[in-house]
Amino acid sequence: MSVLVFVEPEDELSLQALALARTLGEVRAVSIEGAYAPAAWAQALVEAATDAEAIVAAGSDRGNELLAHVAARLDQPFAANVTAVAGDTVTRIRWGGSLIEEARLHGSPRILTVAPHTQPAAEPVAVQQLSLAADADTTVRVLETVAESSGGVSLRDAKVVVSGGRGVGSSEAFAIIEELAGLLGAAVGCSRVVTSAGWRPHTDQVGQTGTKISADLYVACGISGATQHIAGAKGAKKILAINSDPEAPIFSTADYAVVGDLHEIVPAISAELRRVRS
Ligand SMILES: Cc1cc2nc3c(=O)[nH]c(=O)nc-3n(C[C@H](O)[C@H](O)[C@H](O)COP(=O)(O)OP(=O)(O)OC[C@H]3O[C@@H](n4cnc5c(N)ncnc54)[C@H](O)[C@@H]3O)c2cc1C
16 A cells, blocks of 8 residues: 655654554655645645555644645545554544544545554654645645743653642642742643633643643642543653542542642642752
8 A cells, every 4th residue: 555644854743653654555755844834735745645545644733634634625534543554444542532433444545643652653764845836725824833831841742741720729829830840840731721711821731622741740730630631641651640639530540649738739849859959
């Protein structure tokens, strides 16, 4: 099978997509330079895919958006967040990770994205740069990228994330979360209640409609553990939850549990870190 794979430069998720694509057949990796414009980039991919039997990309926001445009242009079905392919059956992650679905993927070419962090990264391969057509639709395009406000550590790639929920209480009270994150070299995260209240920007939100993290350690402070939040946090290898309610749902997911007031516990952890380091 000939497989067209869309990859982005220095992108771990693209290398993971490449790994799954290689199990399908002969891979041709392509990329596109310049400002991201979903309709124009999809057109370039469609033009490059004339003899492709499958089109694959990473299950990132961009990969999913781009292949949705490709599928619409080709009038073919699209399976997002696939973890395995056997014949015309795909296994894919749905509902923020609470459902694993096996589905028949009809259509030609097969169009799919690969669920993040479900494959080992492949070795990089030679990548062909595609050009946009002169009449490409660039009505919607990225003009500027604004850095996340997580102290320079990206939420998605951070090894440690310290996150606060409604229990933190206010925007100002996030100072203790930021302090602990600074001491751990961590990114600051939060729940949707916090972004809805305007205490933190949406870029800090962990969850189904926020960022899906893959940290070694996730410290959840004053977060109840709603399924939509856990959908973004469960990629963490270890979860430490600090919550005053011993019945909080997050304790059923956490590896380490501290029952108590975060306003006492978080500063105490920071003070202890300073003490052992001095
Ligand atoms: C379609 C959809 C998508 C969603 N997407 C997301 C998403 O991406 N991310 C997300 O987070 N949510 C998402 N939500 C919202 C989600 O359902 C929850 O409402 C939200 O996660 C709850 O946030 P929270 O845990 O901060 O607040 P709460 O559920 O109110 O929990 C606050 C916790 O703080 C504890 N607490 C209070 N005071 C203290 C204290 N002093 N010390 C210690 N603990 C304390 C409480 O015991 C409680 O457990 C989504 C919902 C929907 C319907």
